[in-house]
Amino acid sequence: MENAAVILAGGQGKRMKTVKPKVLCEVLGEPMLEWELNACERAGIKNIFVIKGYNGDMIDEYLAKRRSVSNITTILQAEQLGTGHAVMQASGELEKFSDANILVLNGDLPFIDVDTINGSLELHEKKGCAVTIVTARLENPTGYGRVIRSSDGLSAIVEQKDCDPMQLMINEINVGCYWFAGKELLETLGEITNDNAQGEYYLPDCIKLLIEKGKKADAYISRDSSAARGANDRRELLELNNIARAEIIGRHLDNGIEFTCTDGVIIGSKVTIGKGTVINAGVVLRGSTVIGENCRIGNNCVLENTVVGSNVDLNYVQAYESVIENDVKIGPFVQLRPNSHIMRGVKIGDFVEIKNSTIGEYTSVSHLTYIGDSDVGANVNFGCGVVTVNYNGYEKSRTVIEDNAFIGCNTNLVAPVRVGKGAYTAAGSTITKDIPDNALAIERGKAAIKEGYAINKLKARTEKYEHLKEQLESGGENKD
Numbered sequence: 001m002e003n004a005a006v007i008l009a010g011g012q013g014k015r016m017k018t019v020k021p022k023v024l025c026e027v028l029g030e031p032m033l034e035w036e037l038n039a040c041e042r043a044g045i046k047n048i049f050v051i052k053g054y055n056g057d058m059i060d061e062y063l064a065k066r067r068s069v070s071n072i073t074t075i076l077q078a079e080q081l082g083t084g085h086a087v088m089q090a091s092g093e094l095e096k097f098s099d100a101n102i103l104v105l106n107g108d109l110p111f112i113d114v115d116t117i118n119g120s121l122e123l124h125e126k127k128g129c130a131v132t133i134v135t136a137r138l139e140n141p142t143g144y145g146r147v148i149r150s151s152d153g154l155s156a157i158v159e160q161k162d163c164d165p166m167q168l169m170i171n172e173i174n175v176g177c178y179w180f181a182g183k184e185l186l187e188t189l190g191e192i193t194n195d196n197a198q199g200e201y202y203l204p205d206c207i208k209l210l211i212e213k214g215k216k217a218d219a220y221i222s223r224d225s226s227a228a229r230g231a232n233d234r235r236e237l238l239e240l241n242n243i244a245r246a247e248i249i250g251r252h253l254d255n256g257i258e259f260t261c262t263d264g265v266i267i268g269s270k271v272t273i274g275k276g277t278v279i280n281a282g283v284v285l286r287g288s289t290v291i292g293e294n295c296r297i298g299n300n301c302v303l304e305n306t307v308v309g310s311n312v313d314l315n316y317v318q319a320y321e322s323v324i325e326n327d328v329k330i331g332p333f334v335q336l337r338p339n340s341h342i343m344r345g346v347k348i349g350d351f352v353e354i355k356n357s358t359i360g361e362y363t364s365v366s367h368l369t370y371i372g373d374s375d376v377g378a379n380v381n382f383g384c385g386v387v388t389v390n391y392n393g394y395e396k397s398r399t400v401i402e403d404n405a406f407i408g409c410n411t412n413l414v415a416p417v418r419v420g421k422g423a424y425t426a427a428g429s430t431i432t433k434d435i436p437d438n439a440l441a442i443e444r445g446k447a448a449i450k451e452g453y454a455i456n457k458l459k460a461r462t463e464k465y466e467h468l469k470e471q472l473e474s475g476g477e478n479k480d
């Protein structure tokens with residue numbers, strides 16, 4: 001029987017002062033919910049229920065865009081009456097898992113990791129527990145539920161507001177991550193009440209009931225107390241970001257990645273980087289970006305879901321959902337918009353934008369150029385200021401440029417249009433017709449030269465200038 005997970009994401013998180021549900025607040029560019037979904041999926045949990053509440057539609061919107069390897073179902077908790085009440089909303093769905101184990105996770109624990117999830121499950125199964133909770137020892141346990149242990153397991157969790165002075169001294173806390181035997185959870189959920197300091201249905205009361213019934217309960221101490229870290233306000237969220245940022249950069253340093261300076265460097269948790277690559281200041285790597293070996297990722301590059309080969313040199317590049325092959329040099333001030341494929345050996349210089357296009361091997365796009373919706377072959381040369389005119393106001397069309405073509409400076413290529421193999425366009429042309437292989441296309445006004453035309457103009461301009469100069473020198477006002 002496959003296990004299931006329930007993620008409690010109904011809370012608003014008032015102190016974040018945002019319209020988003022708290023679980024969508026981000027750590028290193030990924031919502032806290034995403035961190036948890038990743039941990040569950042990596043732990044092999046295929047059935048995940050997310051309890052949504054405050055602005056829950058935003059959670060559905062987020063999940064709809066996500067590529068999930070698991071089955072994720074959202075369930076509405078219309079009123080937030082406590083963590084126990086949140087899990088109750090899923091009881092119907094959880095019936096199917098009554099013979100399996102069910103993981104319940106508070107939604108604000110981005111650092112809960114696979115080792116903790118699997119380690120606690122192992123203990124849970126080995127001991128045949130009805131419930132196993134994850135705990136952490138904190139220097140300052142204020143605000144958390146305290147863990148009361150018995151000689152051979154767990155005796156109770158007492159919420160901060162319900163603690164007596166002795167219990168307040170306990171520094172082992174309830175992280176908010178629990179493994180329940182399905183049947184036991186479902187049975188006790190129906191029995192908890194809201195008779196406590198906050199008038200809420202507490203999930204930890206299920207544990208109390210199970211213990212009272214003589215069922216086995218145990219506590220698994222997480223190896224790293226940061227598993228317990230959550231964020232209630234912006235200060236704490238920034239702290240989580242700083243912790244995660246340093247942690248991840250540390251991991252890359254251990255793998256042989258060189259950082260010249262880590263100021264402003266933000267690397268997402270899923271990013272991979274090959275040995276010998278150098279990362280400069282201000283680099284932001286997001287999503288499932290992959291970078292090969294011996295690259296130089298220069299200052300202020302932002303790469304999102306982009307795959308970069310080896311020996312690539314990027315400088316002030318922004319790239320989204322794109323592929324950059326080996327031995328490419330790009331920058332400075334270049335944007336690769338989604339679905340750009342830059343093949344081996346390409347050189348792209350300053351102020352170039354590329355979108356939804358393939359640029360063939362060893363092609364050179366040196367300056368001030370826009371290439372959109374285009375298929376460019378190998379060894380093509382773009383002069384300065386080329387524009388593919390891909391949009392007529394209501395539809396996009398493609399430009400095809402075949403191998404070895406030479407696009408003159410300031411050419412407009414009005415799509416749909418094809419430039420044949422080895423063909424040339426004359427500088428300043430607005431190309432509206434397909435060009436056969438090896439031809440030269442010129443589409444521009446005929447040159448006309450009017451001898452002497454400028455002499456009278458120059459005379460008038462000189463007189464005006466002399467007049468102004470006189471006025472200024474005599475201290476008079478300029479009335480012109």
Ligand code: UD1
Pocket residue numbers: 008009010011012022051053077079080081082083084085086106107108143144145146157159173174175176201202203204230
């Ligand atoms: C909870 C635990 C506490 C533990 C702490 C760890 C309870 C009663 N207490 O307290 O023992 O030390 O977590 O951080 O469970 N949520 C809902 N619906 C609700 C209420 C909450 O979905 O009606 C969600 C929240 O969005 C949040 C999670 O449940 O993601 C935890 O709720 P929160 O109010 O933060 O619980 P704590 O008071 O921190």
Ligand code: CA
Pocket residue numbers: 106108230
């Ligand atoms: Ca909390």
